[in-house]
Amino acid sequence: MEYTVQKLANLAGISARTLRYYDEIDILKPTRINSSGYRIYGQSEVDKLxxxxxxxxxxxSLESIKEIITASSFDGAAALREHREKLLAKKEQLDLLxxxxxxxxxLTEGRTNMTDKEKFTGFKQKMIDENEKKYGEEIRQKYSNKTIDQSNAKVMNMTEEDYEAVTNLEKQVLETLAQAFENGDPAGELGQKVAELHKKWLMYYWSEYSKEAHAGLAQMYVDDERFKAYYDEKQPGGAEFLRDAIHIYTGMKG
Amino acid sequence: MEYTVQKLANLAGISARTLRYYDEIDILKPTRINSSGYRIYGQSEVDKLxxxxxxxxxxxSLESIKEIITASSFDGAAALREHREKLLAKKEQLDLLxxxxxxxxxLTEGRTNMTDKEKFTGFKQKMIDENEKKYGEEIRQKYSNKTIDQSNAKVMNMTEEDYEAVTNLEKQVLETLAQAFENGDPAGELGQKVAELHKKWLMYYWSEYSKEAHAGLAQMYVDDERFKAYYDEKQPGGAEFLRDAIHIYTGMKG
DNA sequence: GATACACCTTTACGCAACGTCAAAGTCAAT
DNA sequence: ATTGACTTTGACGTTGCGTAAAGGTGTATC
Structure with a gap:
């Protein structure tokens, strides 16, 4: 049996271009070239293909296949095992994706179709997810994993009322921060009220409170650009002001 | 906060080249270009990134992302669902791989490390696998899935003696076919012996025999290039000869 | 002010495995 | 002689950047 490119291509269910490419990269050469320059493949080429x-x-990859089929001394089993590892890694990544x-x-469906209650639980998950996505890695480095996981667990256990309360608190913190900022004094009444509100808000996430941790978090609001951007949004300097207020409130420096 | 390419790249954990590429394909443009031609990114670009x-x-794909983030009317949820289907298909394929x-x-480990008995069972699996791989899809279309599965099941239940017998029979079929072919007459004694041997061989794979099926298979030996190549290897025309002999033996035409 | 060094710019080729023209020759049949 | 179905080589396109190359800019240091 002798085959031209298209014959062999049809037989194998691939394109003629593919065969020419395989010829080009020296992975499968025709037995011979006939007088008109046509590629002619024989039985052994069929088997090799x-x-x-x-x-x-x-x-x-074709590169690896080349090694496998040309060098007969090549350890095919080892290559396969290595390949399996790659596949497993890919699979893991894919499962994650x-x-x-x-x-x-x-989440997106939740936003549009869910009942209020469902929406709420979806939102909690979203809060955790977004937090993880945005800050997870860095924060997990700065604080212990345990702290983060506890925080997430606490969010998941929030009731709907808790959720409304915490959302409200968040608003209050920002509003009071804006007022206190106009006032200009972190140590003043309004400034300290902000710090207190912030602590209240925080307690919805933290399982235990310490002045040190609170002060440390406040410092991070200034150090981390993304947190800073959040508190600076209404007035530049908001993050620093909040940090100062909290440092005074806790009597600490982060 | 304003960022040059590298600053933003570091922040996001990507390369500056990537940002220039995103600019090039209009997926993320800098806020402005400064007097020296530097790209300057702002907060909203950080968010978009x-x-x-x-x-x-x-x-x-970046092409799809572009659609998602530029056309706000675009149905992001639908895109995600579609993407999920793709991922699931990919996962299925990967699991198969x-x-x-x-x-x-x-199998390859089996060939080198297994005891004879283990080697044998590995070989059976290999026979099935190779059959599936080579002919599975087409044959499953021509015959019923049930037939194939039964055949595979029968192979798995072969004893070592069966295996030797079937291997021997395969040899005998080819040898007798060669002799009969020289003789030239499919209806002759040798020709009919080939058909009989082929039936015996077949019975190791089929759970039930019918003349129609046997004749049909014989016809396929001629129609399918790969089967044909197998029986034509020693003498061109072998496949046709075998088909004719079996058709006479069974008294059927495929 | 010269120099070094780290940044920035655009241009352009390279990668994997082919798909897809294009231009030109070949083969078998009508 | 003319179709029509094949074949050849050559070369560009695909995706998402990596990686020079060649040159301009910003800032610190001598």
Whole structure:
């Protein structure tokens, strides 16, 4: 049996271009070239192609396949094991991706279709997710994993009333911060009220309170650009003001 | 906060080249260009980039991300659902790949390390696998899935003696076919012996025999290039000869 | 003010595995 | 002789950047 490119391509279910490419990269050469310059493939090429396609199905790169089929001394089993590791890693990553996509779908659908109660639980998950996504890695480095996980757990256990309370508190903190800032004195009455409100708000997330941690967090509001941006949004300098107020409130320096 | 390319790149954990590329493909443009031609990014670009990277993590193409973030009317949830389908398909394919790679590893290791008995069972699996791989899809279309599965099941239940017998029979079929072919007459004694041997061989794979099926298979040996190549290897025309002999033996035409 | 050094710019090629023209020759049949 | 279906080589396009190359800018230091 002798085949021209298209014949062999049809037989194998691939394109003629692919065969020319395989010729080009020296992975499968025709037996001979006829007088008109046509590529002619024989039985052994058919077999070799079958092998190539088999490995290709396994997702192995042509470069690696070349090694496998040319160097007969090559350790095919080892190559396969290595490849398996790669596949496993890919699978793990893919599973993660899928989980995230599904979470996101749940969230966006939640925003539009869910009942209030469902919306609320979806929102809690979203709060945690967004926190993780935005700050997770860095914060997990600065604080202990345990702290973060406890915070997340606490959020998940919030009731709907808690949620409304915390949302309200967040608003109050920002509003009072704006007033206190106009006033100009972190140590003043309004300034200290902000710090207190902030502590109240914080207690919805933290399982235990310490002045040191509170002061440290306040410092981070200044150090971390993203937190800073949040508190600086209404007035530049808001983050610093809040930090000063909290430092005075706690009697600490972060 | 204003950022040059590298500043923003560091903040986001990507390369400056990537930002220039995003500018080039109109997915993230700097707020402004300063007098020296430097790209300057602002807060809103930081946020937008965050969004972009989020979708990118989900494995969405930049082209699609562009649609998602530019056209605010775009149905993001639908896009996500569609993307999830893609991911699921990919995952399924990947699982299949992994299974195949692991099977192959088991086989190649089996060839080198297994005891004779183990080697034999590995070989059976290999026979089934190779059959599936080579002909599975097409044959499953021509015949019923049930037939194939039964055949595979029968192979798995073969004893070591069965295996030797079937291997021997395969040899005998080919040898007798060669002799009969020289003789030239499919209806002759040798020709009919080939058909009989072929039936015996077949019975190791089929759970039930019918003349129609046997004749049909014989016809396929001619129609399918790969089967044909197998029986034509020693003498061109072998496949046709075998078909004719079996058609006479069964008294049928496929 | 010269120099060093770290930044910035645009331009452009490279990667994997082909798909997809384009221009030109070949083969078999009508 | 003319179709029409094949073949050849050559070369550009795809995705998401990496990686020089060649040159301008900003700032600190001598």
């Amino acid at each position: 079958q092998q190539i396609l088999f490995y290709k199905e396994l997702g192995i 899928l989980a995230n996509v599904e979470k996101t779908i749940a | 965050q969004q972009i990277l989020f979708y990118k993590e989900l494995g969405i 992994l299974a195949n790679v692991e099977k192959t590893i088991a």
